[in-house]
Amino acid sequence: MTTQAAPKTQVNLVGLSRADYKGHNSTLCAGCGHNSISNQIIAALYELNVVPETVVKFSGIGCSSKSPTYFLNRSFGFNGLHGRMPSLALGALFADHTLKGIGVSGDGDTASIGMGQFKHVVRRNLPMVYIVENNGVYGLTKGQFSATAERGLELKRQGVNKYFPVDICMEALIGRASFVARSFAGDPKQVKEIFKAAFSHRGIAVIDIISPCVTFHNKEDSFHSYTWGKEHEIALHDITYVPARDEITIEDFEEGSVREVTLHDGATIVLKKLDRDYDPTNIYEALRVLHEAEDNNWLLTGILYVNPNTPTIFDMYNLPETPLNRLPAEKLRPSRESFERLMKSMEF
Amino acid sequence: MSQLRPASIMESGSVGGKIVNDFCITFSTVNGSGSATANTIILKSLFRMGIPVNGKNIFPSNIQGLPTWYSIRLSKKGYLARVEMDHIVVAMNPATLATEMQFLVPGGVLFYPDDFKVDLGREDVILYPMPVKRLIKEADAPQNLRDYMANMVYVGVVAQMLGIDLGIIYQVLDAHFKGKKKAVESNWSVIQAAANWAKENLEKRDPYYVEPMPPMEGYIITEGNVASALGALYGGVQLTAWYPITPASSLAESVMEYLPQLRTDPETGKTTCVVIQAEDEIAAIGMAVGAGWAGLRAMTSTSGPGISLMAEYLGLAYYAEVPVVVWDVQRVGPSTGLPTRTAQGDLTFVNFISHGDTEYVILLPGNVKECFEFGWKSFDIAERLQTPVIILSDLDLGMNYHISPRFEYPDQPMDRGKVLWEEDLEKMLQKLDGKWGRYLDVDGDGIPYRTLPGNRHPASAYFARGTGHDEMTRYSEDPDVWERGLNRLKRKIHNNLHLLPEPVIERMEGAKFAIIGFGSTDPAIQEARDLLAEAGFPTDYMRIRSLPFRNEVGGFLEQYDHAYVVELNRDGQLKQLLTINFPESGSRLRQVSHVDGMPMTAKWIVERILSMEDK
Numbered sequence: 001m002t003t004q005a006a007p008k009t010q011v012n013l014v015g016l017s018r019a020d021y022k023g024h025n026s027t028l029c030a031g032c033g034h035n036s037i038s039n040q041i042i043a044a045l046y047e048l049n050v051v052p053e054t055v056v057k058f059s060g061i062g063c064s065s066k067s068p069t070y071f072l073n074r075s076f077g078f079n080g081l082h083g084r085m086p087s088l089a090l091g092a093l094f095a096d097h098t099l100k101g102i103g104v105s106g107d108g109d110t111a112s113i114g115m116g117q118f119k120h121v122v123r124r125n126l127p128m129v130y131i132v133e134n135n136g137v138y139g140l141t142k143g144q145f146s147a148t149a150e151r152g153l154e155l156k157r158q159g160v161n162k163y164f165p166v167d168i169c170m171e172a173l174i175g176r177a178s179f180v181a182r183s184f185a186g187d188p189k190q191v192k193e194i195f196k197a198a199f200s201h202r203g204i205a206v207i208d209i210i211s212p213c214v215t216f217h218n219k220e221d222s223f224h225s226y227t228w229g230k231e232h233e234i235a236l237h238d239i240t241y242v243p244a245r246d247e248i249t250i251e252d253f254e255e256g257s258v259r260e261v262t263l264h265d266g267a268t269i270v271l272k273k274l275d276r277d278y279d280p281t282n283i284y285e286a287l288r289v290l291h292e293a294e295d296n297n298w299l300l301t302g303i304l305y306v307n308p309n310t311p312t313i314f315d316m317y318n319l320p321e322t323p324l325n326r327l328p329a330e331k332l333r334p335s336r337e338s339f340e341r342l343m344k345s346m347e348f
Numbered sequence: 349m350s351q352l353r354p355a356s357i358m359e360s361g362s363v364g365g366k367i368v369n370d371f372c373i374t375f376s377t378v379n380g381s382g383s384a385t386a387n388t389i390i391l392k393s394l395f396r397m398g399i400p401v402n403g404k405n406i407f408p409s410n411i412q413g414l415p416t417w418y419s420i421r422l423s424k425k426g427y428l429a430r431v432e433m434d435h436i437v438v439a440m441n442p443a444t445l446a447t448e449m450q451f452l453v454p455g456g457v458l459f460y461p462d463d464f465k466v467d468l469g470r471e472d473v474i475l476y477p478m479p480v481k482r483l484i485k486e487a488d489a490p491q492n493l494r495d496y497m498a499n500m501v502y503v504g505v506v507a508q509m510l511g512i513d514l515g516i517i518y519q520v521l522d523a524h525f526k527g528k529k530k531a532v533e534s535n536w537s538v539i540q541a542a543a544n545w546a547k548e549n550l551e552k553r554d555p556y557y558v559e560p561m562p563p564m565e566g567y568i569i570t571e572g573n574v575a576s577a578l579g580a581l582y583g584g585v586q587l588t589a590w591y592p593i594t595p596a597s598s599l600a601e602s603v604m605e606y607l608p609q610l611r612t613d614p615e616t617g618k619t620t621c622v623v624i625q626a627e628d629e630i631a632a633i634g635m636a637v638g639a640g641w642a643g644l645r646a647m648t649s650t651s652g653p654g655i656s657l658m659a660e661y662l663g664l665a666y667y668a669e670v671p672v673v674v675w676d677v678q679r680v681g682p683s684t685g686l687p688t689r690t691a692q693g694d695l696t697f698v699n700f701i702s703h704g705d706t707e708y709v710i711l712l713p714g715n716v717k718e719c720f721e722f723g724w725k726s727f728d729i730a731e732r733l734q735t736p737v738i739i740l741s742d743l744d745l746g747m748n749y750h751i752s753p754r755f756e757y758p759d760q761p762m763d764r765g766k767v768l769w770e771e772d773l774e775k776m777l778q779k780l781d782g783k784w785g786r787y788l789d790v791d792g793d794g795i796p797y798r799t800l801p802g803n804r805h806p807a808s809a810y811f812a813r814g815t816g817h818d819e820m821t822r823y824s825e826d827p828d829v830w831e832r833g834l835n836r837l838k839r840k841i842h843n844n845l846h847l848l849p850e851p852v853i854e855r856m857e858g859a860k861f862a863i864i865g866f867g868s869t870d871p872a873i874q875e876a877r878d879l880l881a882e883a884g885f886p887t888d889y890m891r892i893r894s895l896p897f898r899n900e901v902g903g904f905l906e907q908y909d910h911a912y913v914v915e916l917n918r919d920g921q922l923k924q925l926l927t928i929n930f931p932e933s934g935s936r937l938r939q940v941s942h943v944d945g946m947p948m949t950a951k952w953i954v955e956r957i958l959s960m961e962d963k
Contacts, residue, residue, distance in 0.1 A: 087634025332584030
């Protein structure tokens, strides 16, 4: 009998195992779409060979905002205030522009109290992935309508929703987001691929993920339910994210049926058309298909819009290469000579 | 009260008794007419002549058209608080002549454009009409600058009549326009023509004179908001997030103004500080808290309405132990209130801000020099204690010019507090057998060690939150854990009160009672103490400069039969906080407070205290 070596833990290119990307056990309800998203974030970052210490997690308040503790224990994170994750992330990421932010928000957190900060962080093009785990309902406070709930939806205790819903992707597009996508938590493969593309995008990457609430909002006929989602989902295209270092790109794709978008780090997203030749660099088309989907009651998923060339907020400031939070005191306190000059000028 | 003594009127109708360097002159103009330059030039020229001066803007919340006043007090004795009456008024706004008469002392002086219909209803005023339109026309000023140039006419006429050195006016003008020849010359030609006209045509009939005094060596003149901004820049501020609000805007704008010259790294040409105009105050504090958490020296500057919006993030920062500096340049009232008027009305609000148990380090600068000093020190305190530091300035201190001894370059190296980078963390882990946690009180002083995002050590990361957490940053709803954490926060600050500015205590021989104050009321209190002493009531004085109160504060209160707490708010907010903190002394404190939007005067303080002493 040959001696069997202890089974080696599989590691990625940076020598880390999947376990190095894990978080604490989820305390969300069993079957919650948010857990599935956390798992795909873990898988994506493992596959992308990302060192966890180069990522910072942010969230606001709500079920969604708890989820950053369920992935990447080795990354710093800050659970901020309701609707105010964007400002927190913006301030923190200025401390070290080499870090990548992952923000997790919900429909209440983003589309209600946080609408202002959402629109402004998008407009500033802060390099981070901004995930909205969108279930159309307030879970932690036990089942009130959110601003993304569809009109006419009926919920126990709340009655019928009177108002038109906010479409997060449309808001992002109008706000000049440089990457906008929609996915469905019940389609983990797509969630993962879109997340990979978003993570590699240099700029704000908004992903609106319809993530059904199994406890308070999973009526079979509602937009944010699994059953509805599964039946009505129309993927814009099959997306395969190909990292720059990997040359085996697009053999699998039929010529003429692919649309490539090169991301800032040289990586490429390849969009496979399903029924149309969708151009994700065309913002008019993105808005058109969203309106069309709304009219037809489709859950349109995929990468709706990408502009990899928009300057990020860090491009707008003359930042040093050394992260600001690593600058020594002598770089921060102006000289005594400058002080003397100033005092002299104030004698007038 | 000596500073308000009117000119004595002679039987002949002329006024006798020369009054030198001890009067108040008010310029009454229309908002938006560009009078600020003219007023500043006169103020700075007086300062250059060695005369102690203070200028106060009394302006409406308006861009153009409403009346605005600028009062300059000259005081050879160095009293620089506001006075309630004017000795000289330069009336450039016909709509407010009646108002000016209410404040002009008997025998006072009125300068006015000669095309105004002057029906004052009083005989005692000395009138100096000025041919403003003619002089402007002769100066051939461009049409669009005529209103603005009209202000230069009064600069020239007033300078000539009072004896302000024209050579110094030219120097100040040159400095003001940073040597821009065209601007300097066009203004100067009007000033000179106006002075010449006054010399040839006006006979001096008033008693008010300006005479040079020994130069004020070692003194500067500046605004509090500029001083605060410079303090922050010398304190190494790395991120300033702000939202426009009167009277705080000029603080952040001054950071922007001085940033390129002071904070561009000479080696790399890159900036070491960023300024972001946020979408609102809620985002401004969010950005500052994010940056403070991630290891930047971060601040925001605002006024009362903005502070209201910052309440929740301040509470989170206190509990998550995030260093951040917040300037509150106070103004009057809630909502819009009186946005261009001054007050000390935010003290109790700021002290108790946010829900749950909180406690903030609050610094209370009393002059522009302290605005600078607390500007840099606040970052050392915030980072050492890992907590928000709020600095209360106000409109009077922030937006008006004050003379001051030169500031002092920071006399201590920067204290970045207990931060663990990779190697530090490795050592700490070895020392603690691998059991380090972000909120663990390793040294027993209540202050834990923190790591910062960007630290590549695999054990460096933690998840910050307001939710219950234990020493190892684990989520916890355990009652003991919560209470332990909350009590450590209290201990952390109270163990380290020696880091906060101590109260300034000044004594007089034979003091019967004490006066207590804070912030910008200092000049009025100082003057009031002299007046009280003249009236037979010498006083001791404690100016409180920080909260939570240091031990000296309680010790001082115990020494007096009674003490007057002087402040610019309705409810006596400092007195309230003193009473809460030192209940045994509370019944011996007397409230001397009011708020009407105007800076405190010595006269008001004296009258209030004397009326209470009579009882």
